[in-house]
Amino acid sequence: MIEFRGVSKRFPDGTLAVSGVDIVIPPRKTTVLVGSSGSGKTTLLRMINRMVDPSGGQVLIDGTDVSTLEPVALRRSIGYVMQNSGLLPHRKVIDNVATVPMLRGTRKREAHARALELLDTVGLDRSLADKYPSQLSGGQQQRVGVARGLAVDPNILLMDEPFGAVDPIVRSELQQELLRLQGELGKTVVFVTHDIDEAFLLGDQVVIMQQGGRISQAASPAEILAHPADDFVADFVGADRGKRVLHLRDVDGRQIVVDDDGRAAGVLAS
Amino acid sequence: MIEFRGVSKRFPDGTLAVSGVDIVIPPRKTTVLVGSSGSGKTTLLRMINRMVDPSGGQVLIDGTDVSTLEPVALRRSIGYVMQNSGLLPHRKVIDNVATVPMLRGTRKREAHARALELLDTVGLDRSLADKYPSQLSGGQQQRVGVARGLAVDPNILLMDEPFGAVDPIVRSELQQELLRLQGELGKTVVFVTHDIDEAFLLGDQVVIMQQGGRISQAASPAEILAHPADDFVADFVGADRGKRVLHLRDVDGRQIVVDDDGRAAGVLAS
Amino acid sequence: MNLVADGIAWILDPANWQGAGSIPERIGQHLLLSLVVLLIASAIALPAGAVIGHTGRGKQFVVMVSGGLRALPTLGVLTLFGLWLGIGLAAPVISLVILAVPPLLAGAYAGFEAVDRRTIDAARAMGMREREIVGGVELPLGLPIIVGGVRSAALQIIATATLAAYVADVGLGRPIFQGLKTRDYGEMLGGSILVILLALLVDGAFALAQRLVVPAGVRATRTRELRSRPPRPRTVVGRPIHEGNRQ
Amino acid sequence: GCASGDPLDSGSGETDGGGETLVVGSQDYYSNEIIAQIYAQALEANGFTVDLQSRIGQREVYMPELESGAIDVFPEYTGNLLQYYVPDTTATTADDVYAELEGALPDGLRVLDQSSATDQDSYNVTKEFSETNGVTSLADLAKVETPLTLGGNSELATRPYGPDGLKSVYGVDVAFTPIEDSGGPLTIKALQDGAVQLVNIYSANPAISTSDLVTLEDPEGLFLASNVVPVVSEKVDDAAAEVINTVSAALTADDLVALNALSVDEQQSAEQIASDWLAEQSLF
Amino acid sequence: MTWLWSNLDLVGELSLVHLALSVPAIILSFVISVPIGWLAHRYRWSRGVLLTLCGLLYAIPSLALLIALPVFTGLSVRSPVNLVVALTLYGIAVIVRTAADAFDAIDRDVRQSATAVGYSAFGRFRAAELPLAGPVLLSGLRVVIVSTVSLATIGAVIGVPSLGSLFTDGFQRGIQAEIATGIVATILLALLLDLLAVLAGRLLMPWTRAGAARRSSSQAPVVEEVLP
Numbered sequence A, B: 001m002i003e004f005r006g007v008s009k010r011f012p013d014g015t016l017a018v019s020g021v022d023i024v025i026p027p028r029k030t031t032v033l034v035g036s037s038g039s040g041k042t043t044l045l046r047m048i049n050r051m052v053d054p055s056g057g058q059v060l061i062d063g064t065d066v067s068t069l070e071p072v073a074l075r076r077s078i079g080y081v082m083q084n085s086g087l088l089p090h091r092k093v094i095d096n097v098a099t100v101p102m103l104r105g106t107r108k109r110e111a112h113a114r115a116l117e118l119l120d121t122v123g124l125d126r127s128l129a130d131k132y133p134s135q136l137s138g139g140q141q142q143r144v145g146v147a148r149g150l151a152v153d154p155n156i157l158l159m160d161e162p163f164g165a166v167d168p169i170v171r172s173e174l175q176q177e178l179l180r181l182q183g184e185l186g187k188t189v190v191f192v193t194h195d196i197d198e199a200f201l202l203g204d205q206v207v208i209m210q211q212g213g214r215i216s217q218a219a220s221p222a223e224i225l226a227h228p229a230d231d232f233v234a235d236f237v238g239a240d241r242g243k244r245v246l247h248l249r250d251v252d253g254r255q256i257v258v259d260d261d262g263r264a265a266g267v268l269a270s
Numbered sequence C: 001m002n003l004v005a006d007g008i009a010w011i012l013d014p015a016n017w018q019g020a021g022s023i024p025e026r027i028g029q030h031l032l033l034s035l036v037v038l039l040i041a042s043a044i045a046l047p048a049g050a051v052i053g054h055t056g057r058g059k060q061f062v063v064m065v066s067g068g069l070r071a072l073p074t075l076g077v078l079t080l081f082g083l084w085l086g087i088g089l090a091a092p093v094i095s096l097v098i099l100a101v102p103p104l105l106a107g108a109y110a111g112f113e114a115v116d117r118r119t120i121d122a123a124r125a126m127g128m129r130e131r132e133i134v135g136g137v138e139l140p141l142g143l144p145i146i147v148g149g150v151r152s153a154a155l156q157i158i159a160t161a162t163l164a165a166y167v168a169d170v171g172l173g174r175p176i177f178q179g180l181k182t183r184d185y186g187e188m189l190g191g192s193i194l195v196i197l198l199a200l201l202v203d204g205a206f207a208l209a210q211r212l213v214v215p216a217g218v219r220a221t222r223t224r225e226l227r228s229r230p231p232r233p234r235t236v237v238g239r240p241i242h243e244g245n246r247q
Numbered sequence D: 001g002c003a004s005g006d007p008l009d010s011g012s013g014e015t016d017g018g019g020e021t022l023v024v025g026s027q028d029y030y031s032n033e034i035i036a037q038i039y040a041q042a043l044e045a046n047g048f049t050v051d052l053q054s055r056i057g058q059r060e061v062y063m064p065e066l067e068s069g070a071i072d073v074f075p076e077y078t079g080n081l082l083q084y085y086v087p088d089t090t091a092t093t094a095d096d097v098y099a100e101l102e103g104a105l106p107d108g109l110r111v112l113d114q115s116s117a118t119d120q121d122s123y124n125v126t127k128e129f130s131e132t133n134g135v136t137s138l139a140d141l142a143k144v145e146t147p148l149t150l151g152g153n154s155e156l157a158t159r160p161y162g163p164d165g166l167k168s169v170y171g172v173d174v175a176f177t178p179i180e181d182s183g184g185p186l187t188i189k190a191l192q193d194g195a196v197q198l199v200n201i202y203s204a205n206p207a208i209s210t211s212d213l214v215t216l217e218d219p220e221g222l223f224l225a226s227n228v229v230p231v232v233s234e235k236v237d238d239a240a241a242e243v244i245n246t247v248s249a250a251l252t253a254d255d256l257v258a259l260n261a262l263s264v265d266e267q268q269s270a271e272q273i274a275s276d277w278l279a280e281q282s283l284f
Numbered sequence E: 001m002t003w004l005w006s007n008l009d010l011v012g013e014l015s016l017v018h019l020a021l022s023v024p025a026i027i028l029s030f031v032i033s034v035p036i037g038w039l040a041h042r043y044r045w046s047r048g049v050l051l052t053l054c055g056l057l058y059a060i061p062s063l064a065l066l067i068a069l070p071v072f073t074g075l076s077v078r079s080p081v082n083l084v085v086a087l088t089l090y091g092i093a094v095i096v097r098t099a100a101d102a103f104d105a106i107d108r109d110v111r112q113s114a115t116a117v118g119y120s121a122f123g124r125f126r127a128a129e130l131p132l133a134g135p136v137l138l139s140g141l142r143v144v145i146v147s148t149v150s151l152a153t154i155g156a157v158i159g160v161p162s163l164g165s166l167f168t169d170g171f172q173r174g175i176q177a178e179i180a181t182g183i184v185a186t187i188l189l190a191l192l193l194d195l196l197a198v199l200a201g202r203l204l205m206p207w208t209r210a211g212a213a214r215r216s217s218s219q220a221p222v223v224e225e226v227l228p
């Protein structure tokens, strides 16, 4: 369990990126932070592995204040996946995946063997192990990024817009893959996105943030849809799909679901 | 009316970006080209103003083969809006908007007066006229880009992922603005996106392209949803939202529309 | 250290400030020579760099020429041309021009190259002609880097123009050579100090110029680069048809 | 061949106490290099180990090294060297100069026998200039109406026989243009092009005859006699001195001009010229 | 040509001497500049000072530096070490800025991800920053190689033998072939070392080739030496 208690962050240049955040992130579930650009999602996420230290409040992991933990050791125990994968471009795929275990002292043979297994886990062919990141497609790179995040079998996996830079089709594939993986592994996943659809798809808990790093609502997707906490949330939830108020319309005998603007959203199962 | 007749494009390096495209783009309507990355959308779009010349086939505007037209004059008669706005960073907003009219010989006073009107048209405050592009937000820059595209009152407006790099909320705002504008002005708009939602929202006609620059289906959104031409289209149309097959579920007495994965899509109007 | 003091004493000695070969005269010669060289080299290198940067063709040429010319030892070129052309300014001017071309070419090329391709693409799509793009977009946006190249060249010219004294009775190289050969190290260091001061002064002036030529709108962005949010990576499509060259 | 040895073994010959290796140096001047080569090859032929360091620049650079013991043998010129130590010397004849030089050298350095070969500074004009102005001696220059410019290495500007010496001894006013090739082709070209009217060329320079120059007489003894003389350190023992003295005795003034001609006109290397000369003289 | 054939030994010897002068200077300036460049990159405030100081070196006429250096080092003017030190200083002037830029140019994301996976500060420098700066550092090194080899000839004027001796000697004796040979030999030497550097770069940075196969745009810039 990760807990934020009255956490704020003001950067040296005066930007207030996060202010007064109280939230509990339940274990073995996926929590998605969603909000528009600059709303402090990344900052919040990075406080968990001490890439950013809060200027006020506390971040607790299983009851321990992270500020008492040694940052390097802490980071090595937490998986981190970012947009553009953040792979080291000068290391082969397998070395990238094996980085953290080897930093923690695992022997190269073992670390590589485990890395190969992880490639299977994330659905990559083992033949890619000896390639450099630049020789992979964006989607493949992201998978490697996930494999690297899982390499030390961490309890916590932080993902910062991991699918932000890939194709819609590939993104959809990766999302399904993540759902499958999470079903198998049951990590505590904290996932950042600015795409409300992705948030609703992946999140057990969705945290909607607004400018200034305040939390507008934190709840399950259905709950948020049914009872948006305020106009901002209602707007934000609706924003990405025009309106979320839907109607049924008959087209050639099929029930098409359309929104307020008459735009097609899908087909009702018959 | 813009017409593509058996148009192909093979780049000097051998890439076949567009192959055998036949399509008619109706006047005063919005046609959206949608497809995943590399499917040839941009290439197709740029054939209209001769930024790319087809290696086979013809592109006709109102019956005239564009290859008989002088490229510079042609481009000056067609509006073009791109991602990242493509504004000249060293010119003030007003000069950016007035660029093409002034290239065509309009006097500075007139061009500036017209540019100010255009700022109104796209919903920008006139006080922004003397700012530089870098001093505007991404959304404002895109509006300036649209204003610039409209500056010579062109019949045709080409838009290449104009809202690709902005925030979801701002994007939604810009989409609404474009719908309003198009309602008022009735240009022939050719719009490129990789976002099927955006395509369905904006397009009178939606053209779905697949790898290798072939057209899978060109029809109205509802038509595509109801009768996808093939598995690729069905997949693509569904891809972006998980699945488009929807069900109704009761949450706290409200009818929530969910998809196959149980993910919330919206609320049915009661 | 007292050598430096000797150098300063030489500079301050009023006897060195008058008559033939006085300090002001040497400085004037040095500056004039440097200026002439810079102008000639610019006339050669800047247009070439601009063309290559604009078209994107011939990048290998820039690498080769700037590498090759840099490898040309100035002393060798100077002596070779000195033998051909005799004493006087011709040989030093030629060898200094060769010295100055690589940074100028590289600067001009890099300046044009550095302009965001998407901006140029947009300008072309709007219907700007190639020369309008060069003059109205690439030149103003690339100017800071181009001036950077000129600055770098000017610095090297001024420092190396001392070698001109090897074959011509010109410039601040004279006291250096003379001091060297007569063991008057005060004179030699005095000359060197003057060259360094001159170089610093000119460098400072160029640094200022470089700031001034940054277009206003571009300067405004400088402050906001704190975070990286790359937009979806995308290709710029096609080698657009330039005006006139119909196929 | 044994030209420059290990490049990173700096000039400090004292590094190891072996004592056998004699460091022979030469000026940055081709003629001097030939003589140094002759010394070196003669020493080697007689069983000495020699490290030849050619082209060490001008006197100002190498003299301190000789004084410090980093160089053991150096071909020098009596007059020029004496002026280096006694700028206001009044000696002009070869013997006077040699005698005074012996006393002027700092501790640790001595000169061996001087050779009859000379290579002294001399002022030259073109034959045409000589004829039109009727100038054959430095004294004649005073009556020339047109302004005169003297060309020579920049150190000439401050030498006692430079412009100041011309003025005080012969009453001749000259401007000075430095040409840094020690009376080489650039100097001669400048003279022929008329950029200068008067040039300082070493008397052993073969260009004086090949380029049809006239060497002006020096009735007042402005220039000191300057004979080739080896300056040596204490490391040079009697046996080595004997070898070098033999060479000095054999080298004549005409020889030197001829050797220089081989270098400039035939473009032979100093090493080659030296070994040919030694073979021809069959001294050892 | 005849001059060259009869003096091949001399040219070969001088080339070796020339190498022995320039290679240490090249290596030294590289080894010294990388940490300085890193400092300039890491601590913004130091950047202006460090880069200006290094740029200043460039303004010192080489002859003056060669004569003045011994005052500080106590070496003899024509000691090769003296020349090596001077060449090293000029090399530093060229490469420090490139080094700083090389570290600046490292993708922020990669840097942050290295931090995020738990590299210590030094571990990150060694395992990520240094290799990633590699291609740009190499381009800086190549400039230093070429300019150092070319500049080393200047030593001939103060009596340090090198290929430059062919210039001073050829100049005095009026042998153009000798000077031309010196020039060509200098260029060949520079190109040879440059080639070695490129090959070493390929060997040490295999990923740059792998990347080039896919997208050629992300290579090191051609142009390094432009002041900001």
Ligand SMILES: Nc1ncnc2c1ncn2[C@@H]1O[C@H](COP(=O)(O)OP(=O)(O)OP(=O)(O)O)[C@@H](O)[C@H]1O
Pocket: A011, A012, A013, A015, A016, A017, A035, A036, A037, A038, A039, A040, A041, A042, A043, A044, A194, C226, C227, C229
């Ligand atoms: N190192 C920093 N120094 C100063 N301000 C910063 C820094 N990092 C972030 N900020 C500012 O803090 C605010 C929140 O940034 P953050 O990166 O957390 O937003 P975000 O929600 O992740 O946005 P995005 O969707 O663009 O990634 C922004 O205004 C940002 O400019």
Ligand SMILES: Nc1ncnc2c1ncn2[C@@H]1O[C@H](COP(=O)(O)OP(=O)(O)OP(=O)(O)O)[C@@H](O)[C@H]1O
Pocket: B011, B012, B013, B015, B016, B017, B035, B036, B037, B038, B039, B040, B041, B042, B043, B044, B194, C233, C234, C235, C236, C237, C238, C239
């Ligand atoms: N100038 C070019 N030379 C060679 N190939 C090119 C060129 N421009 C585009 N291509 C290739 O042509 C194909 C189609 O490119 P295009 O940019 O039209 O795709 P797109 O659908 O617009 O993609 P995106 O969504 O990424 O913008 C791609 O494979 C691309 O790599």
Ligand SMILES: [Mg+2]
Pocket: A041, A042, A043, A160
């Ligand atoms: Mg973020």
Ligand SMILES: [Mg+2]
Pocket: B041, B042, B043, B160, C234
């Ligand atoms: Mg595109």
